[in-house]
Structure formats: structure tokens, C-alpha cells
Amino acid sequence: MTVPLALLGLLERESSHGYDLKRDYDTYFGRGKPLPAGQVYSTLGRLARDGKVEVGEAEPGSGPDRKRYVITELGVTQVETWLTEPVAGEPHLQTVLFTKVVLALLLERDPRAYLDIQRAAHMERMRELTELRRTGSTIDSLLADHGVYHLEADLRWIDQTVARLAALTAEVRS
């Protein structure tokens, strides 16, 4: 889960109120997917319970969301560790693609229908991301890049599979 770590990291930069934290998160990380306010407060609650943030006094005359959150030593250590920790590759979508193709073959359906549709859908998304990268800020552009490279991996796999479909069919149906 990156949300708690991202919020912690933002708090390491400076202590903050929940509302400002949500705004910063949305600016840097929440492109097209803003963080629900409820999630911000529940996450901060858990971080406080685990001793990674401290909750300051509510400022006078304001509502409950005017509490200031401050990162603790434990929180700083966790951010530091997380920042250099490698992330596992994501075999997830690959698995879905593969399952659909093999299942189609087992059911004597032509998997090219699915592969074509998947390819077209990926290309459509890739065109959108390419346009975003072309016209957006550096942040937009880097986020789009990540999506583009992932889509590219799938597209290469789709092409490879189409090219080797006869062999795969023989193997699966033998």
C-alpha cells in the first residue's frame, strides 16, 4: 500500500493538516484518482495508532479536521526504508492475458478474437497516454511513460503469442 507511505513522506517534508495533505497528495500522486477525504483521516488515524505520527491539538475555533499531524522518528525511519526497497514486478495482467488465451484454446475458441480486442484496447490507451505525455507537464509525462511502458510489454507479449499461436494450440490441445 503506497498511500500511508506517501502521506508519511509528505509529513516528513512538513507537518500538516489533513486537508492540506490530501491536496498535496492529489497534486503529486493522485492524477485522475484523488484520494477520498475519509481515507486520508482513517489512514492518519492508523499511522497515529502505530506511533508513526503524532496528532497535535485542534486549533481553536475550527472543526475536527484542523488537527496538525507531525511525523515521529519511527515514521521517518519507515519512509527511509521504503524509499529504497525494490518493488516486485507485476505479473498480474500478464496472468489474466495468459489465462484467457489458454482457456479459449481449451474451449476450442479462437483466442485471436480476444488478443485483437486486447491489442486494440491497449493501443487506444497508449494513444491517450502518448497525447498526455506530449502536451502535459513533466509529472504527467512521467506518469504516462510508466503506463506506456507497461502497455508496451503486454503488446509485445500479444504479438509474440499471435506469432506462436499454432505451436501453443498444439501444446495445449495435445
Place this chain on the structure above:
Amino acid sequence: MSSDEGFLVEARNAVLSFGQTPALQGANLSARAGEILAVTGPSGSGKSTLLHCLAGILVPDSGEIWFDGRRVDTQREPERSALRRDHFGFVFQFGQLVPELTAEENVALPLLLAKSRRASALAEARPWFGRLGLDGLEGRRSGELSGGQAQRVALARALVSRPKVLFADEPTGSLDSLTGEHVMDLLVASVREEGTTVVLVTHEPRVAAYANREVIVRDGKVTPLFVERLTS
């Protein structure tokens, strides 16, 4: 029958062999005016051969090539040569700049070949250096340019005569991905501004994603998507 469906460039059932090697086996393709069309597919599938036929460089053994309501494949070489000079621009994998000429002279070359006066050809070439981020490189020869710079000079040369169609064959094939993206960004910005139609041959999905639409060539044919095959 003329090309009457709003297509600027069209191949109909194009067949072409190199000796015993079949390169095109009934390829159909059409691009609308102003469209960027990506032609993708595996290596050796016939993409470049198809581009060369559309551009009137090669003549198919059978089938038809149309440009702007005109039949191209029945024209003689001098006519096709004039067509290429007046209406088409080209960018290939390797810029193919003339090494003895400066960047500026390279860009002006199509205008000089079309018999423009030298001063006016150079004057028309100059703004392209600003547009493609090449300011200050006008006097360099191709040996003194980086791969990305040379490819942008080649792009300027392809667009300087304001062609109706830009034929690009793996235009980023010799570049690293960041440099390639820069070239593609500039290519797309320029052709959108000019309303140029583009036939973009590439085997890279990331480059094809700059196009409005994509067709896939396999075994010398443009393969319709499976979904289209079901409904046609």
C-alpha cells in the same frame, strides 16, 4: 473507378514479389487526408514495400495505387518522380542527409531541386530550424550532428516543400527512446499544424501510438482485426 471515399492515399490489392520472394500478397490500405496512419507488423512482413508502392517508388506487379483521385501505378517513372517531388516528403530510419552539404542546404535541397532560387530556398528552410529546435546548427554538416539532430534535419527537409503526404519508414529506428520520442513529438506537432497526411511505418507500438489509427501487416497483407473479420 476513382478514389472517391475521402481517401488521399490508397493501395488496392497490391501484389509485389522480389524474384521468388513474395513481399506483398494483396495488400489493401487507405489513409484519409490529415490522418496519421501507423503501419505496423513484424520485420519482413512487407511494410516498407507497401510504403514504397504508395509513394510511387516501386510499382506493384498487380493491384492499384491511388493518390488524390489519381492512379499512380500506371504512371511512368518521370510522372511518378514529379509526383514525389511535388506532393510527398520522406523520412527514413537513417536520415540520409547529403554529407557534403550543410544542414541548411540539406533542408533547402527539395526546393532547389524544384528549381527555387538559392536565396529564397535558404530563406524558406531557415524557420524550420527554430520549429524543430535546431537553432544554431544551420551551418553544420551531417557528421557534426547527433543522431537526433540529423533526424530532425531530415524531418525539416521532408516538410519544407509542404508535402500533402509524409512517408516515414522507422523514423526513430536508429535513435534511443527518449531522442526518438522527441523526434516524434516534433513530427506530430508539425504535421498537425500543416495538416499533412502521414504514413508511418514502425514495428514499435510506442511509435505507432502517435498515430490516429493503426493497421497491421502480416505476410504481405494488411490484416483486418479479428472483430472486423467477423462482421465483414
